[in-house]
Structure formats: structure tokens, C-alpha cells
Amino acid sequence: MSSDSAPLHSSAVIDEAVQTLRNGGLVAIPTETVYGLAADARNPEAIKKIFAAKGRPSNHPLIVHLAAPDKFDQTQIDWVALLAPWARDVSEDALKLINQFWPGPLTLVFKKDKSVLNELTGGQDTVAIRAPAHPIAKELLRKFKGAVAAPSANRFGKVSPTSAADVREEFEGMLDLMVLDGGDCKVGIESTIVDFSSGEGAVLLRPGAITPGEILSKTGVKVYLPGENKTSNEEKVLPKVSGSLKAHYAPTTPLRLYASGRVLDALSEFPDTKSRVAVAVWDSESSLSHDGHPSARFEEVEVSSDSTVFASRLYRCLRDLDQQGWDLILFPEPPAGEEWDGVRDRLQRACFGSGPSSNNHESN
Known part of the structure; x- marks a missing residue:
């Protein structure tokens, strides 16, 4: 089933999902990239449930998902205000990317605000943020009036899910997991990740559907490959972002x-x-x-x-x-x-x- 004919949920189902998140539960949500396993980004116990369900090491940061307010008369969304509780030092270049590509399959990394939970950032001083484009994810986030942490809804290291059936199969037996069915994911691979946290321009940490060439042509911002813009020899021991391990997205068959x-x-x-x-x-x-x-x-x-x-x-x-x-x-x-x-x-x-x-x- 394509996302165009996706079963858009009744507001009652979305309300139930919002209540589940507020109660510290997990909700599998459709996004345009892959399905995410979402929890309240301000609730440390809920975030720990994500790591437990996935079998994911706790030093792996999660991506914060937030939504633009639904104001039809608003031609320009004030993303700076929306990011203020999460990120510091949002540069002009970062805003150019946000205004061009959000909501969409682009994650940006910033220095984190001091209130952002360590459980969310893997103990690091940066936070990764995106605004998903899927209508169900957008409606859920608007009604939730907060942000969710949402890595892909699969066991750690395994193939990411692009349908609700994939999620159910992956977490079979997890009876309290609510799964919102939004049809098949259109993009099908995880978001592009661009790092603005170093203050040394934009650096590509994970390739995705939005390419550096497209970013340059639409915003004039050059995105560098790691190590390309500076002679930085600092050794990054911890994974700064999701999906940066050498082994990932893997089937059991060779x-x-x-x-x-x-x-x-x-x-x-x-x-x-x-x-x-x-x-x-x-x-x-x-x-x-x-x-x-x-x-x-x-x-x-x-x-x-x-x-x-x-x-x-x-x-x-x-x-x-x-x-x-x-x-x-x-x-x-x-x-x-x-x-x-x-x-x-x-x-x-x-x-x-x-x-x-x-x-x-x-x-x-």
C-alpha cells in the first residue's frame, strides 16, 4: 500500500497514542523514511524502554522528532523558537536547511541545551533533531505538544522496518506496543544527517535521500564530508549519531x-x-x-x-x-x-x- 492511500488514523486513535506517550509508553510511528519507535523525549524512563526493546547500547544517541505548529496563516515557521528548548547555536546556515527541507528526511546535529536528557544523547553534548513529513507523525506530534525520541522500530543492528507489519513482526510478543499504521514508507532509508555542532560549517554524518548537491543547489550551503573542511584529528570514539556503526541494517542471511x-x-x-x-x-x-x-x-x-x-x-x-x-x-x-x-x-x-x-x- 502506498503512503498516498495510507490508512490515516481517526483522531481517536491518535489521541490514544498521545496518551500512551504521556504515560511513558512506546508507540511505533510511521515516518517518510522508516518506522520509528517513539517515546516522550522528556521522560528518562520512557527513553530507557526504547533501548531495552531494541537491545541498543545506551551510549547511542537518539533523534528528537518535533513538529511545526499547524498554523495555516503562517508562511514562515519560527523554527528558532521551536528549537530553543533543545538546541544551542542554531546558525544562519542551519536555518537555511531547515526552511528548505523541514519537514522532511533531514536530521541536524546541534550543541544541546542543558535541559536535554543525557539518556537521549548517549551522554554527549550534542543533540540530533528532525521534523518528520509523514501526516500521521505530524498530527501525533502536534497533539502531543512535545517531542519524541524515535530510532527505527527494529532490533538493534537489524533491517529497518518500512511497514507496520514489519514492526509487529520485529516486536512480536511485546503486547503493550501500540503500532500506528501509516502504510509503506515513501523514502525507505533513514534521514540524511548533517552536523552543525562543531561551529566549523555543515558536515555530512550519514548520507540519505537529501544529498549535499541538492543542499548546495537549493540553499547555497556547502556540506563537507567528515575531515574535509578541517584538519581535525580528534578521534570520535562514541557514535555521534544513529546508524553510524560499521555493522547495521543487517539481514540474518549472509x-x-x-x-x-x-x-x-x-x-x-x-x-x-x-x-x-x-x-x-x-x-x-x-x-x-x-x-x-x-x-x-x-x-x-x-x-x-x-x-x-x-x-x-x-x-x-x-x-x-x-x-x-x-x-x-x-x-x-x-x-x-x-x-x-x-x-x-x-x-x-x-x-x-x-x-x-x-x-x-x-x-x-
């Missing part, structure tokens, strides 16, 4: 990438693979030849050569393949170009974390 036209090479690297291999192939390319690797029984899965469509279906595809009992999943390496950076980032981390054992996450 996942590998293959270079263009090199499927058979990739298959021959896995001689011990029992036989069942799922091979994702570009919809723009002709079918693979089965010659040359008779031992592998493989099935082709077509993936879109359009970066936006590919992103929106990536996690759905990984989840489906993961449940089909393959011995190995092969994906083509995404082409060059920053519009592919977001999915390239997710696929590389998914490969690194993939496989049946979860202790490969220790190697981060």
Missing part, C-alpha cells in the same frame, strides 16, 4: 555485493554455499546466465536502477529475501554518484553485519 557483470565471480568466492542464492539484478540489464556455476541454484530478483525507487524498496526487499531461507544474497554494487550514496552506505553496513550470528556486531 549478504554480499558484486561488481557489475561479476556475479559468477562472486558466486565462485563462496564454494561452500549450499546452493540457494538470491541474486538481485538491475531491471535495466539482461538476465544472468546460469552457465559456469552449475552448483548454485540461484534466483534473480529485479531491483530498480532508479536510485529513489531502489531506496524506497531496499529494506522491504532485504526483509523478504531474509525470510525465504536463501544461503546467500547477492546485490549489485550501486553506481557512482551521490544520489546512490545513501543506499551504498546502508548496503555496505548490511553486508558487514549480515549472517546468522549477532556477535559480528562486537567488531565495531
Whole structure:
């Protein structure tokens, strides 16, 4: 089901979700990127429930989600006032990005206000904030009249959920979890994260649907890659933002990438693979030849050569393949170009974390 025909919830259901948040409970919410596991961002006990449900290390910061007030006569939203309880030093450049891209799949990192809970920031002095664009998330946040902390609604390190069914499956048995169904997520990968906390301009911490090129063309603000703008040799030991670990977004089935036209090479690297291999192939390319690797029984899965469509279906595809009992999943390496950076980032981390054992996450 597409988000266009998403089942927009009755106000009674939204009110129940607001009450759940006020009571310190968790609510799985749809956003345009992925589903989030939301708790009151001002309630330390509620935030701890997120970490417990996900099995997530407590030094991992969470993203604060807030909504613009619903005032139809307001042409320019006063984001500075909305950010004041959370962030310090909101620069002119940061405001340019906010006015252009919020609400939307863009998270910004600022120095945190002293009132922001340490539980939320992983004990760090920065806070990550975004305003989601999904109508249900917006309505919930407006009625809640506060902010929620909301990492992706999945077990730590695993494939992010892009439908309400994914969330229910992920947290099966967690009877008190309220899940708001907003249809399938349109963007399909997590938000772009840009850091403004250093005072040294804008730095890309996680690629996503909104690229540095788009930011530059629409706002005139240059977003640097880490280490590009300054000779900063400070070692960042703690993850500053969500999804920055080497192993993340990972299926239980081993996942590998293959270079263009090199499927058979990739298959021959896995001689011990029992036989069942799922091979994702570009919809723009002709079918693979089965010659040359008779031992592998493989099935082709077509993936879109359009970066936006590919992103929106990536996690759905990984989840489906993961449940089909393959011995190995092969994906083509995404082409060059920053519009592919977001999915390239997710696929590389998914490969690194993939496989049946979860202790490969220790190697981060």
C-alpha cells in the first residue's frame, strides 16, 4: 500500500497514542523514511524502554522528532523558537536547511541545551533533531505538544522496518506496543544527517535521500564530508549519531555485493554455499546466465536502477529475501554518484553485519 492511500488514523486513535506517550509508553510511528519507535523525549524512563526493546547500547544517541505548529496563516515557521528548548547555536546556515527541507528526511546535529536528557544523547553534548513529513507523525506530534525520541522500530543492528507489519513482526510478543499504521514508507532509508555542532560549517554524518548537491543547489550551503573542511584529528570514539556503526541494517542471511557483470565471480568466492542464492539484478540489464556455476541454484530478483525507487524498496526487499531461507544474497554494487550514496552506505553496513550470528556486531 502506498503512503498516498495510507490508512490515516481517526483522531481517536491518535489521541490514544498521545496518551500512551504521556504515560511513558512506546508507540511505533510511521515516518517518510522508516518506522520509528517513539517515546516522550522528556521522560528518562520512557527513553530507557526504547533501548531495552531494541537491545541498543545506551551510549547511542537518539533523534528528537518535533513538529511545526499547524498554523495555516503562517508562511514562515519560527523554527528558532521551536528549537530553543533543545538546541544551542542554531546558525544562519542551519536555518537555511531547515526552511528548505523541514519537514522532511533531514536530521541536524546541534550543541544541546542543558535541559536535554543525557539518556537521549548517549551522554554527549550534542543533540540530533528532525521534523518528520509523514501526516500521521505530524498530527501525533502536534497533539502531543512535545517531542519524541524515535530510532527505527527494529532490533538493534537489524533491517529497518518500512511497514507496520514489519514492526509487529520485529516486536512480536511485546503486547503493550501500540503500532500506528501509516502504510509503506515513501523514502525507505533513514534521514540524511548533517552536523552543525562543531561551529566549523555543515558536515555530512550519514548520507540519505537529501544529498549535499541538492543542499548546495537549493540553499547555497556547502556540506563537507567528515575531515574535509578541517584538519581535525580528534578521534570520535562514541557514535555521534544513529546508524553510524560499521555493522547495521543487517539481514540474518549472509549478504554480499558484486561488481557489475561479476556475479559468477562472486558466486565462485563462496564454494561452500549450499546452493540457494538470491541474486538481485538491475531491471535495466539482461538476465544472468546460469552457465559456469552449475552448483548454485540461484534466483534473480529485479531491483530498480532508479536510485529513489531502489531506496524506497531496499529494506522491504532485504526483509523478504531474509525470510525465504536463501544461503546467500547477492546485490549489485550501486553506481557512482551521490544520489546512490545513501543506499551504498546502508548496503555496505548490511553486508558487514549480515549472517546468522549477532556477535559480528562486537567488531565495531
